[in-house]
Amino acid sequence: MKRLVQFFVLVCFAIPHFAFAACTQLKPSQITELLSQGYIAARPLAVNIPFQESSVSIDPGLPVGTVIATGLSPAYATYANFADCTNGGTVTIGYFNATPSAVPGVYNTNVPGIGFRVTYLRASGTNSPLPFSPSFAAGDIDQVIYGRFGIGSQFQVELVKTGDIASNVNVMFNTLGTGIASGDGSQVVTITGGGINVKVLPSCSVNSSTLNIDFGTFGPSDVSTTNGPTQPVDFTVLCTGPTPPASITAVLSGTPDTDDSSMLKNTGATHLAIRLREVSTNTILRPNDPASTLVHAPRGAMQSPFQLEAKVLRVGTATPTAGKIQATATITMTIL
Known part of the structure; x- marks a missing residue:
């Protein structure tokens, strides 16, 4: 009598350990x-x-x-x-x-x-x-x-x-x-x-970027150390944008006179200089002086007028010579 012997062969597969890339x-x-x-x-x-x-x-x-x-x-x-x-x-x-x-x-x-x-x-x-x-x-x-x-x-x-x-x-x-x-x-x-x-900030400009001041014709008797030919220097700062400026500060740049640095040097007739003054505050704007400023607070307005005057005065002790009144200066505005 034959005996049928059955057996199972267990085949084991080695499953390797996989290292997954992950943080x-x-x-x-x-x-x-x-x-x-x-x-x-x-x-x-x-x-x-x-x-x-x-x-x-x-x-x-x-x-x-x-x-x-x-x-x-x-x-x-x-x-x-x-x-x-x-x-x-x-x-x-x-x-x-x-x-x-x-x-x-x-x-x-x-x-x-x-x-x-x-x-x-x-x-x-x-x-x-x-x-x-x-x-x-x-x-x-x-x-x-x-x-x-x-x-x-x-x-x-x-x-x-x-x-x-x-x-x-x-x-x-x-x-x-x-x-x-x-x-x-x-x-x-x-x-x-x-x-x-x-x-x-507001975007601002000046209503007139160039001003030519004409003092006319005058003689030595018309000018002294305290008084002389005078002309207005008026301009307005105009602003646009979502907000008005908080302040507008003006400074003057130009060549100071050698006898009086608070005034602009005249390149024509000697012993004469030009003074720039704000009328309302009587503030003299001195050239090339960072401490000399005109400050306006528009208080919500989108424009701010400046009213200045330019005056020719004697400087030094000598008698002025005949000649022209000629000077160039720049007023720079800082808007905040």
């Missing part, structure tokens, strides 16, 4: 170790980008697309670690709840007409605008590789004009962007920004 959140023990070695490490790693100024003033005629303010995070003095990429992987650094503006690559802020963009600046000079996804290559088997920002790197935020801007606005940022690990989807980087005040 994950740092473990507390890793953070402790990195900090003990003098590195930066956190979960999430916080990046703050402050503006370099608390307020900026801009011209209303700036074209769309112009950068109006810039903020920079401090450059890293050492590696800033934010992810465990032991077998390699990526982290996506992107915007947080940002909506695109009409300008490509620029996103809306809380203020109409002002957008922003963020760029990662490397010490090497190779920069990456957000969004970007840095890859971290795997090392040896189970070698710990960290996702990190390099030494000397920093983040930059730029405010960009995207349209018409109101006269006085405050741009405020909270979270600008995040870094999301490819492995577990955790937020490993948080990018925040500060605030800045933006003022749109």
Whole structure:
């Protein structure tokens, strides 16, 4: 009698251990170790980008697309670690709840007409605008590789004009962007920004850019050290824009007289000079003197008249010679 013996051969296939390329959140023990070695490490790693100024003033005629303010995070003095990429992987650094503006690559802020963009600046000079996804290559088997920002790197935020801007606005940022690990989807980087005040200055001009003052004909008896031929020097500063000027400051540039530096030198007849004075305040405008100014506060008005007078006076002790009254000077206006 035959006995049929059946048996099973168990074939075992060795299933190799696959190391998946993926970045994950740092473990507390890793953070402790990195900090003990003098590195930066956190979960999430916080990046703050402050503006370099608390307020900026801009011209209303700036074209769309112009950068109006810039903020920079401090450059890293050492590696800033934010992810465990032991077998390699990526982290996506992107915007947080940002909506695109009409300008490509620029996103809306809380203020109409002002957008922003963020760029990662490397010490090497190779920069990456957000969004970007840095890859971290795997090392040896189970070698710990960290996702990190390099030494000397920093983040930059730029405010960009995207349209018409109101006269006085405050741009405020909270979270600008995040870094999301490819492995577990955790937020490993948080990018925040500060605030800045933006003022749109009025656009101003003078109703007459060139004034020719004619003193006529006069003789030696018509001029002294205190009185002489006088002519008005009147002009008006006219402004347009979303806001009136807060102040208008005038300064005089020209060649001072050698005997009396408060007056303009006459290049014709000798021992005569020209004094420029504001009528309403009796303020003498001295040439090439930064401390000598005329300041007007329009108080909401979009124009400001200046009423000055030019007077020819004797200078020195000698008798004036016959000749012309001739001098050239420039009044420069500063608008705030």
